[in-house]
Amino acid sequence: MLRPALALAALLSLTACQKAEDAAFGQKVRTYLLAHPEVIEEAVQKLQEKKEADAANIAKVGLVKHRDALERDPRDFVANPNGKITVVEFYDYRCGFCKTSAPEILKLIRENPDVRFVFKEFPILSAESAMAAQVILSPVAKPKSLDLFEAFMAERALSEASIYRHLRAAGVDPDAAKAAGRGPAVMKHLQDTRDLAGALGIDGTPAFVVGERVISGADMAALRAAIAEAKTGQLKTINQVQVDAAG
Numbered sequence: 001m002l003r004p005a006l007a008l009a010a011l012l013s014l015t016a017c018q019k020a021e022d023a024a025f026g027q028k029v030r031t032y033l034l035a036h037p038e039v040i041e042e043a044v045q046k047l048q049e050k051k052e053a054d055a056a057n058i059a060k061v062g063l064v065k066h067r068d069a070l071e072r073d074p075r076d077f078v079a080n081p082n083g084k085i086t087v088v089e090f091y092d093y094r095c096g097f098c099k100t101s102a103p104e105i106l107k108l109i110r111e112n113p114d115v116r117f118v119f120k121e122f123p124i125l126s127a128e129s130a131m132a133a134q135v136i137l138s139p140v141a142k143p144k145s146l147d148l149f150e151a152f153m154a155e156r157a158l159s160e161a162s163i164y165r166h167l168r169a170a171g172v173d174p175d176a177a178k179a180a181g182r183g184p185a186v187m188k189h190l191q192d193t194r195d196l197a198g199a200l201g202i203d204g205t206p207a208f209v210v211g212e213r214v215i216s217g218a219d220m221a222a223l224r225a226a227i228a229e230a231k232t233g234q235l236k237t238i239n240q241v242q243v244d245a246a247g
Contacts, residue, residue, distance in 0.1 A: 063212055069196050070209060075137070075189045076118050077145035079109045083116035085230045087223070088209040090122040090197055093132040093152045095205045101218040102153035106146075108224070115227060119149065120193050122205055128158045130190075134181030135163060137189055141177045144170040 033039060063070065071086045089105065091098040109117050121137055123129035135141050136148050151166040152158060164174040180186065197203070200214065208215040210226040 063200065063209070063214075066196055066199055069192070070200075071116075071118060073118075073192075076120060077136075077142060077149075078119070079117040079146060080113050080115055083112070083114045085114060085210070085227060086116040086118060087227065088118040088120055090120045090193070090202055090205055090207040092123050092125045092129045092205045093155075093158055094123075094125040094129045097218040098206045099153050101206055101220055102150065104220045106150055108227075109146075112227070114231070119145065120196075121190060122193055122197055122202075122207075123190070124205065128160065128163070131160060131178070131181070132158060132163055133190060134186055135167060135172075135174070135177040136181075137186045138177045138180035138183075140180060141167065141170070141172045144172055148172075 070088055087108075093099075105117070108115065121133035123133040132152050136145055136152070141148060147170050148166060151169070152163070155162050155166065167174040167177055197207070200209070202214065202216075204216065206218055208223050208226075210223065211230055213226050215222045215226065
């Protein structure tokens with residue numbers, strides 16, 4: 001007995017020799033699907049699995065190709081710069097899930113001095129997101145990056161006024177930060193980050209990268225597990241992936 005998906009495939013294969021009977025064939029397909037709705041669910045599941053597999057392949061190739069841009073871009077702010085394990089986060093200051101995970105990120109940084117944490121400004125949600133990213137990347141604000149990250153993520157209603165308020169609280173001239181943040185250097189940095197995210201198949205926030213693993217969403221349990229595996233050598237580093245790919 002044919003499985004529903006195989007039966008449907010066999011039915012669809014008749015289209016080439018039944019063009020004159022399109023209406024009748026369409027009715028047969030409709031009748032079959034109404035009698036076997038589980039076929040639609042199975043097809044949707046297979047499509048989702050294919051999309052996930054394709055995304056994983058894109059990410060794996062991208063991680064090898066863009067390793068330096070991902071982990072060693074000197075323009076990025078890095079916490080614990082001497083750490084042996086690298087975690088990268090793409091985030092947006094208006095993203096609710098990013099805000100939820102931010103306290104855990106700060107705790108992780110404090111508790112794990114051996115973990116380099118690379119901050120990738122990835123504003124995709126609003127003009128306020130873009131402004132926050134621009135000012136925090138400005139030369140005048142960069143020394144206060146971690147303090148401003150914490151303040152912006154804790155701000156429920158991020159606006160130009162609240163951004164200015166937090167800049168002043170951190171001892172940063174808001175007008176100078178805003179002007180520098182709109183300069184070509186910062187805009188190029190942000191565009192390069194967007195291009196990098198695209199090359200890795202990252203289109204949402206937060207997104208974390210540890211070694212060859214991309215963790216989408218605020219899955220802190222998965223992030224901590226990946227870090228723990230990296231510390232024990234069970235999770236490949238990007239350098240190891242590069243060696244494997246070349247071998």
